Amino acid sequence: MKLIIVAGPPSAGKTAVIRQILRHLPEKSAAYLKIDVIYATEDEEIASEFGIPARKVISGDLCPDHAGIMVLSDALLWAGKEGAEYLIVESAGLCLRCTPYTTESLGIAVLSAIGGTHSPYKMAPMIALADAAVVTRIDLVSQAEKEVFREGIRDVAPDIEIIETNAMVGTGMRYLMKMIDALHEITDAAGITLRGSPPLGVCTVCVGKKQIGWNNHFGVVRRLDSAGSLFRGE
Structure with a gap:
């Protein structure tokens, strides 16, 4: 199985990016887990649209990033029992200090280009520990704004792969798909750990x-x- 973890602030377009990923993957090869705080319907929508196993975890009084970390080993077992070749985890995207990326995963930070040119600095750990930064809604900003936004990401994570897209139509997503194709399968699920230190x-x-x-x-x-x-x- 391959593990893909998608993080980013609320309304950045995480689920739209995941839909584009699922359209690229072999049919019914993935399982999907959504982490949220109070309410979520993405699991039902993804299951209905793609016909794949999907679940959600409502964290309630527990920090959603902490809840995601706690249930991840269970989620890997569940996805394995479902016969999934990929497990895609979507974080709640509320705490910009915690980062849900682990070893043996592809960490994707989804950022909205209309979030402001300083936003990459405000969510530095979420970007710094990711493998790819997917910048959505690029059709709604000028070329100059895109360049400033890109430089902000580079300041935080000089070597990160930056992918600019209109995730609704999938422009530019082929670069992300190449990263997913090159991702190695999990070799030691019991040995998976967080990439960074929590607060x-x-x-x-x-x-x-x-x-x-x-x-x-x-x-x-x-x-x-x-x-x-x-x-x-x-």
Whole structure:
């Protein structure tokens, strides 16, 4: 099986890119997993359109990127039982600090060209650890804006493969398909790990404490006038 992980901010066009990938793959060769927080219908749409096994995980109170990491080994087993040659995982795309890419996968960051020329810097880890940056909606910006956007991506990840597309019609996607064709199958599912380190620690906001102000919290905390993080207590 080959593992493809698609990340990116909300409404960047992740599902549109996945549809183009599925049109390229052999019929009914893939399984699809959608990670979201409260509500998602992409799994039903993909299953209906392509006739492939599809599931979703609603993370609820758990960070969606963390939920995706926790269920990935189960998802690989599920996709294997379904006879899938590819597992495509679509992240919720909410936390721009966590990155869901793993070893033995193709990591794809989907970015919208209309998100602003500074947006690559705001989601640096999501881009820096990816294999490919797919820039969507390029038909809605000028050539100058495209070039500035591309340079922003290059600043964050100098060696990343940049693919510009109108994902609704699939222009430029042949370059991504070549990367998928060249992707190696998983050799050791039990040995798969995250590519990068998750954010430092868990603070008391994460576990549900509602008070405001750093002095009411423990763990890795931050003050308004501090240059870095501060650790308080156990």
